[in-house]
Amino acid sequence: METEYVLQMKNIEKEYYGNKVLKGVNLSVKPGEIHALIGENGAGKSTLMNVLFGMPVIHSTGGFSGEVYINGEKTDIKSPLQAMETGIGMVHQEFMLIPEFTITENIKLNREIIKDNLISRLFKSKGLKTLDTRTMKRDARKALDRLGLGIEEWVTVAGLPVGHMQFVEIAREIDKTGLKLLVFDEPTAVLAESEADTLIEGMKRLAASGIAILFITHRLNEVLQAADNITVLRDGELVATRRKEDTNVAELAELMVGRKIDINGKTEQEDDDTDKDVALEIKNLHVDMPGEKAKGINLDIYKGEIFGIGGLAGQGKVGIANGIMGLYPSTGEVLLKGEKLELNNTMGALNKGLAFVSEDRRGVGLLLDSSIELNIVVTTMHVKNKYLRKAGFFDQIDGRGIREHAKKMIKDLDIRCTGPQQLTRQLSGGNQQKVCVARALTLDPGVLFVSEPTRGIDIGAKKLVLDFLVKLNKELGMTIVMTSSELVELRSICNRIAIISGGKVEGILRPGDSDRDFGLMMAGEYRKMHSKEAM
Amino acid sequence: MNKVVKKIGLPRLIITLMFISICIAAVVLELPLGMLTSDVIRRFGMFGVLALAMVPSIQCGTGPNFALPIGIICGLLGSLIAIELGLTSKVLGYGFISSILISLPLAVLTGWAYGLLLNKIKGSEMLVATYTGFSIVSFMQIGWVTLPFRHPEMIWPIGKGLRVTISLDSTFGEILNRFWRFEIGSVYVPTGLLLFFLGCCAAVWLFSRSKSGIEMYTAGANPKFAASSGIDVDKNRIIGTILSTVIGAVGIIVYSLSFGYLQLYLAPLYMAFPAVAAVLIGGASTRKVKISHVLIGTFLFQGMLTVAVPVANQMFPEGNLSEVLRQIVQNGIILYALTKVGGEA
Numbered sequence: 001m002e003t004e005y006v007l008q009m010k011n012i013e014k015e016y017y018g019n020k021v022l023k024g025v026n027l028s029v030k031p032g033e034i035h036a037l038i039g040e041n042g043a044g045k046s047t048l049m050n051v052l053f054g055m056p057v058i059h060s061t062g063g064f065s066g067e068v069y070i071n072g073e074k075t076d077i078k079s080p081l082q083a084m085e086t087g088i089g090m091v092h093q094e095f096m097l098i099p100e101f102t103i104t105e106n107i108k109l110n111r112e113i114i115k116d117n118l119i120s121r122l123f124k125s126k127g128l129k130t131l132d133t134r135t136m137k138r139d140a141r142k143a144l145d146r147l148g149l150g151i152e153e154w155v156t157v158a159g160l161p162v163g164h165m166q167f168v169e170i171a172r173e174i175d176k177t178g179l180k181l182l183v184f185d186e187p188t189a190v191l192a193e194s195e196a197d198t199l200i201e202g203m204k205r206l207a208a209s210g211i212a213i214l215f216i217t218h219r220l221n222e223v224l225q226a227a228d229n230i231t232v233l234r235d236g237e238l239v240a241t242r243r244k245e246d247t248n249v250a251e252l253a254e255l256m257v258g259r260k261i262d263i264n265g266k267t268e269q270e271d272d273d274t275d276k277d278v279a280l281e282i283k284n285l286h287v288d289m290p291g292e293k294a295k296g297i298n299l300d301i302y303k304g305e306i307f308g309i310g311g312l313a314g315q316g317k318v319g320i321a322n323g324i325m326g327l328y329p330s331t332g333e334v335l336l337k338g339e340k341l342e343l344n345n346t347m348g349a350l351n352k353g354l355a356f357v358s359e360d361r362r363g364v365g366l367l368l369d370s371s372i373e374l375n376i377v378v379t380t381m382h383v384k385n386k387y388l389r390k391a392g393f394f395d396q397i398d399g400r401g402i403r404e405h406a407k408k409m410i411k412d413l414d415i416r417c418t419g420p421q422q423l424t425r426q427l428s429g430g431n432q433q434k435v436c437v438a439r440a441l442t443l444d445p446g447v448l449f450v451s452e453p454t455r456g457i458d459i460g461a462k463k464l465v466l467d468f469l470v471k472l473n474k475e476l477g478m479t480i481v482m483t484s485s486e487l488v489e490l491r492s493i494c495n496r497i498a499i500i501s502g503g504k505v506e507g508i509l510r511p512g513d514s515d516r517d518f519g520l521m522m523a524g525e526y527r528k529m530h531s532k533e534a535m
Numbered sequence: 536m537n538k539v540v541k542k543i544g545l546p547r548l549i550i551t552l553m554f555i556s557i558c559i560a561a562v563v564l565e566l567p568l569g570m571l572t573s574d575v576i577r578r579f580g581m582f583g584v585l586a587l588a589m590v591p592s593i594q595c596g597t598g599p600n601f602a603l604p605i606g607i608i609c610g611l612l613g614s615l616i617a618i619e620l621g622l623t624s625k626v627l628g629y630g631f632i633s634s635i636l637i638s639l640p641l642a643v644l645t646g647w648a649y650g651l652l653l654n655k656i657k658g659s660e661m662l663v664a665t666y667t668g669f670s671i672v673s674f675m676q677i678g679w680v681t682l683p684f685r686h687p688e689m690i691w692p693i694g695k696g697l698r699v700t701i702s703l704d705s706t707f708g709e710i711l712n713r714f715w716r717f718e719i720g721s722v723y724v725p726t727g728l729l730l731f732f733l734g735c736c737a738a739v740w741l742f743s744r745s746k747s748g749i750e751m752y753t754a755g756a757n758p759k760f761a762a763s764s765g766i767d768v769d770k771n772r773i774i775g776t777i778l779s780t781v782i783g784a785v786g787i788i789v790y791s792l793s794f795g796y797l798q799l800y801l802a803p804l805y806m807a808f809p810a811v812a813a814v815l816i817g818g819a820s821t822r823k824v825k826i827s828h829v830l831i832g833t834f835l836f837q838g839m840l841t842v843a844v845p846v847a848n849q850m851f852p853e854g855n856l857s858e859v860l861r862q863i864v865q866n867g868i869i870l871y872a873l874t875k876v877g878g879e880a
Contacts, residue, residue: 325763327762327763346762346763346764346765347765349765350764350765351765356763358763360759363757363759364757364759364760364763365760365763366757366760367753367756367757367760368757369756369822369823370752370756374749378749378750378753378764379764379765381746381749382746382750382753382764382765382766383764383765385746388746391741395745395746396741396744396745397744397745397746397749
C-alpha cells in the first residue's frame with residue numbers, strides 16, 4: 001500500500017468502438033503537488049479525466065480497464081457524483097455559474113447552510129428553514145482568501161471579469177469539505193496573460209495547503225511556471241513523466257508533438273522600412289466593439305510585411321480589424337494604398353481587397369452545418385460573383401468549379417477531412433481555422449487580417465497555420481495583419497509588432513526587442529517610463 | 536443500430552413504423568385499399584405546396600413559417616378576385632392561373648411587411664408568427680363579410696358577405712387533378728397535381744442553388760458569418776419571408792383546387808400546423824431543411840392521417856368519432872414532431 005499518493009491511475013486502457021484512445025496510461029499525484037497533464041488535442045487527456053470522474057460516456061461504451069486508487073484505496077468511480085464525494089473536484093473550461101447570483105450564493109449553491117426559524121420548527125420541514133447568510137458569507141470569504149482573491153463576496157457574478165469568474169468556480173470547489181484533488185481543465189484558455197498569472201499564483205497557494213492539483217493545458221510556459229511534475233500524453237500513450245527541474249519548453253513541445261519544432265524561431269530579418277510603400281494607413285480609428293474598444297489608433301502598415309498587433313485582452317487590439325472590416329461601428333480614417341476606405345461597410349472593405357479571419361472561429365468564421373467547400377467559396381461568390389454560371393432565369397452555383405477550388409485549397413492548406421463535402425462542425429479546431437483561412441484566401445486579398453489564428457488549436461496545428469501565413473507572405477507578397485494574444489507567436493513570425501494598451505498604440509517593436517520592452521508595453525507602462533526620451 | 540436511427544431521425548422512423556402498422560391494420564380490416572391509396576396520393580399533392588412554403592422561411596433563419604395564414608389569405612383573396620372578375624376562361628386555367636397571378640403581388644407586399652416585423656423581433660419568431668397568423672385570420676373574419684364581392688356563387692343568397700365554403704365546380708375545381716389523370720385498377724393518379732407540386736419543388740431547389748439562394752441560406756445559417764461576408768442579413772430574411780408567403784398563397788390555391796372548395800373564415804386558422812408538422816417529420820429542424828424533407832414528410836403525415844381515420848372508425852364505430860380522431864391524430868403528430876425538432880444529423 002503506497003498511501004503517499006492522493007491519486008494513482010494504473011495501466012488505464014480505453015477503447016471506443018475498437019479505436020484505442022488510451023493505451024496503458026499511468027498517473028500518480030501526491031498531496032500538495034501540481035501535476036501538469038499535457039498533450040495535443042486527441043492525445044487522450046479528456047478521456048483520462050472522463051475515466052477519473054466516472055463519466056457516463058465511459059460506462060456506456062464498455063468501461064475501461066486498469067485500476068484507480070484514491071489515497072491508496074482501490075476505488076471504482078461510477079458517476080461524477082461519486083467522484084465529488086470521494087474528494088475530486090473539477091474546474092471547468094466553461095464556467096458553470098449563475099450570473100444573477102452573488103459570489104457567495106454561487107459558491108454555496110445546493111450546499112446552502114440553513115438554520116431553523118419559527119415556521120420551519122412549526123412544520124418540521126427542512127425546506128422552510130432560513131439561509132444562514134452570515135455563515136455562508138464567512139465560508140465564502142475563507143475560500144476566496146485561500147485563493148488570495150480580494151473581491152467582495154456579496155457582488156453578483158454577472159459583469160465580473162472572466163478571470164474572477166474562474167476564481168469563483170475554484171472557490172466553490174475548495175469550499176467543499178474533504179477536497180483532495182482538483183482538476184483544472186485548460187483553465188487559462190479563456191484568460192489573458194496577466195489573469196493567467198494570477199490564476200497560477202492561486203493554484204500554488206492551494207497546493208501549499210495540501211490539495212493536489214491536476215493541471216491540463218496547452219500552454220507550455222505556464223506548465224513550467226506552475227507544475228512540479230509533468231506528464232505528457234501523445235496518441236493515448238504515456239510519452240514521459242518529467243520533473244519540472246529536468247525539462248524545458250522545447251523538450252516538452254517536442255515530446256508532445258513528437259517532431260522537432262522551435263516556437264521561438266524569430267525571423268532575423270531586421271530590414272529597413274523607410275523606403276517601403278504604405279499599404280494601409282490608419283488614422284485616429286475608434287471602434288465601438290464591446291469589451292475591445294479601440295480609442296484612437298494610428299498605424300502605418302507597409303506593403304508586404306507581417307504586422308503584428310498584440311496586447312492584453314480587453315485593451316482593444318481585437319477591435320482594430322473588426323472595425324476596419326465594418327463589423328462594429330467605427331469612426332476615423334483608413335487609407336488603403338492612399339485611397340480612402342469607407343468605414344462601417346463590410347461589402348466595401350471586401351471589394352477593396354481586404355479579407356478577415358475572425359477571432360471568433362465558430363461564431364463568426366464558419367457555417368458549422370455546411371460543407372467545407374461552401375464555407376470556402378461563399379464570401380467570394382457574394383462579393384465577386386465568382387463560382388456561378390448562368391442557367392435560364394437563375395444564376396446557378398458552379399458545382400464543379402467549387403469542388404475543384406475546394407480540393408485545391410484542401411491540398412494546399414493540408415486540411416484533414418474526409419472530403420470537400422464534410423461539414424465544418426466535424427473538423428478539429430486547427431482544420432476549422434484552415435477553412436477560415438482558405439475562405440479569406442479565395443477572395444484573393446491584398447491585405448489579410450488574421451485575428452487569433454491559433455486560439456484553441458493544438459501546438460502542431462499552430463505551427464502549420466503560422467508557417468502557412470509566412471509562406472503566403474513570402475511567396476505571394478501578401479500583406480498580413482495578425483492580431484494575437486500570444487506574444488511568442490507574434491514574435492516568431494511578424495516583422496513589426498504594435499502593442500495596444502487602453503485602446504491606443506503603446507508602441508511598435510521589433511520581434512528581437514527585449515522582453516522587458518514588450519512587458520512594459522503590455523502593461524501600458526512603456527510610455528510613462530520613456531516619455532522623456534521619446535519626446 | 537444507433538447509427539441507423541440517428542441517420543433516419545427518430546421521429547421519421549417512428550412515424551414510418553406507425554404508418555406501416557396502420558396500413559397493415561387497414562388491410563386486416565378489409566378497407567377499400569384502392570380508394571385509400573388514391574386519397575393518400577391526392578392529399579400528398581394537395582398539401583405539398585403548403586409544406587414547401589416552410590423551406591425558404593427556415594432557410595433564411597426565421598424558423599418554420601407559423602404565419603402561413605398570411606400567405607393563405609393572399610391566395611384566397613386572389614382566387615376570389617379572379618372569380619369575381621370572371622377571369623375563368625380556359626386560357627387562364629379556368630381561373631387557376633389568374634388566381635395565382637392576382638395573389639402574387641398581394642403575397643409579395645404582405646410578405647415584405649411581415650418580414651419587416653420579423654426583423655424587429657429576432658429570436659422569438661415562432662411564437663410571434665403563430666399569433667400573427669391568428670390575428671390576420673381573425674381580422675379577415677370582418678373582411679370576408681364586408682369586402683364588396685358580388686358574384687352570386689360566392690355570396691350568401693340572403694344577407695351580406697361571402698359564404699363559408701365556395702364551390703369551385705364551375706371554375707378551376709380539380710383541373711390539375713384531371714390533367715393527364717389515369718387509373719390503375721381503382722387507384723386514381725392526379726398527374727397534373729403531382730407534376731405541379733414537383734415543379735414547385737424543383738423551382739425552390741433551383742433557387743436554393745442560385746446566388747440569392749445561397750446568400751439567403753448563409754444569412755439564416757449564421758447571421759454573423761453573413762455579416763462578415765458583406766451579406767445583408769435583414770434583407771435576406773425579408774426575401775425568405777416573401778418567398779414563403781408567396782408559396783403559401785400558391786399552396787392554398789392548389790389545395791382549394793384539389794379540394795373543390797375555397798374555405799374562408801376560420802378554415803385558415805390552423806393550416807400552418809400540418810405544414811410545419813410535415814416538414815419536421817420529414818427530417819427538418821427549425822434551422823435546417825431540404826426539399827427531400829418536404830416530400831417525405833408530406834407523404835408520411837398525410838398518409839398517416841388519411842389511413843388512420845378510417846381504420847379508427849372501423850375499430851370504434853360509435854357515432855361521430857371520426858372528426859375527433861382526426862384532431863387527435865393530427866395534433867398528436869404535430870406535438871410529437873415539435874418535441875423532436877432535432878431531425879436528421
